[in-house]
Amino acid sequence: MTLILEEGKIVDLKQKGTYAVVAITKHGVELARNLHAKFHQTDLFYMSKFEKGDEKERNISIFEGNVRLLLPTLFKSYKGIIMIISLGAVVRMIAPILKDKKTDPAVVVIDDKGNHVISVLSGHLGGANELTKEVAELLKATPVITTASDVQKTIPVDLFGSRFGWVWESAEKLTPVSASVVNEEQVAIIQESGEKEWWTYDKPLPKTIKVYPTIKEAIDAKPNAALVVTHRNLTEEEDVILQNGVLYRPKVIVLGIGCNRGTSMEEIEQVIQDTLNDLQFSIMSVKAVCSIDLKKDEEGIIAVAQKYNWDFTCYSADELNRVQIDLPSEAVYKFTGAYGVSEPAARVYSGAQTLAMTKKKSGNVTISVAVIPY
Known part of the structure; x- marks a missing residue:
């Protein structure tokens, strides 16, 4: 969705997250996209000139016009705003719209290289200090918190x-x-x-x-x-x-997938949903789908992974054959060069010794399910 920012115009946001991430530079956009992919409670906004082409699939909003015009709407809509913009510019932009520390959202600033995460506004009541710590930990950056009384140190x-x-x-x-x-x-x-x-x-x-x-x-x-x-x-x-x-x-479920060429996204998705229902696992905990590199361009698997924002990882036949599996198949080896696809792929990605489901064939799809051990 492209937002056209004009003086006095109310922006019609398609809000999904609790926090907004805003970037206006090339390096800032890359950092913001990385943060957005890892921090699932965020909505991302950046300038249209940095458009990548996958914004609609990833629920990213791009805008045209001065970012200053976007901020009043973000202030009303989000619990916190994470801005990859210089601290001085952020202070000047938010100064005219500040109201009260009881109602202003948390504002956090990240430098363009992602070295520092700074708590700027609403440190305590707005949660900026805790947000700063979480984002800094995720980015492996240094948190900068200047509130003298920030001593409670408990779970946000x-x-x-x-x-x-x-x-x-x-x-x-x-x-x-x-x-x-x-x-x-x-x-x-x-x-x-x-x-x-x-x-x-x-x-x-x-x-x-x-x-x-x-x-x-x-x-x-x-x-x-x-x-x-x-x-x-x-x-x-x-x-x-x-x-x-x-x-x-937690993102701990790994789905090993094998399928006939051209299997529809709908069939693959249905098999995944049915399998997770049988196991009484939540689809919200799926982290990745994985397969053999022969399937790296399989449109049905790619579409499912993009829909749910899952990792999609493929392995060579040699990599899959290095893993000991319970159900090797000569027939699969004949066509792929690997003695299995879904089972070893799930094992390689997850590192799990045992699988929640070793292998199930359903229509055109074969599925294995692993839970990443920690």
Whole structure:
């Protein structure tokens, strides 16, 4: 979508995310596209002269005109704005539209090379300090926070795991769960999958936040709130933990795909959905689809990967044959040079020793499912 920015015109935004990322330079756009791909709660805006051609597929908005004219609408629409623009220019642009620290969004600035992430506005109430830390961790940059009283050091519920690509299933309980964390009520964390390095402070977890090995044990403890990290669909009994809880979906599921040439995107997508439903896995936790390099131009697989913004990785027959698999096939070897496609591809990408589904043939599609171990 191209936004034409004119003085006095209200921009019709197709908002999906909680945070806006804005870039106006060539290097800034590359950095912004990388950040947008990893930070799934963002909407991206950059100048039309840097158009790549894939903006519609990736839900990126491009604009024509002065970026200053875009900011009033972003201020009204987003919880935070991440700007890859010089700090001085940002200060001059936002000064006329500032209102109150209780209502202004968080504003974070990143330099053009991605070396520093700076908390500029609404550090505490607006969450800019926590946003700065999360973005800096994701970009491996240096966070710059100047608030003298920034000492609480606890979990930002709406940003929990965002640098790893985790997404929350629903925003409904973000506010009450955040209140429980900030007010030092009893909060349970249950993590069944995903990256473990989410606590980055040089001190232990607050005593009011406790990690439980299972959802059942957390339910029995009767916490005031909960953060649940899993790729699984919860059972009816487990779902009670979400009465005041947020469910996070880590990107851990890898789909190995083999198919007949010309298989439609719709058939591949349906097989994926049916398979995940059978396993009781969430499609929101899929990280990648992978196959043999003979399929690198397979339009159906490419279309599915683009629709869901999944990685699409292909391996050579030699790479696939180096992996020991449970179900080798002479027939597959005859046509591809590999003794399997979906199974070894899922194993190579995920590094998993065992698969959630070794191999299933459905119509024109063969699928294997792995969960990345952490």
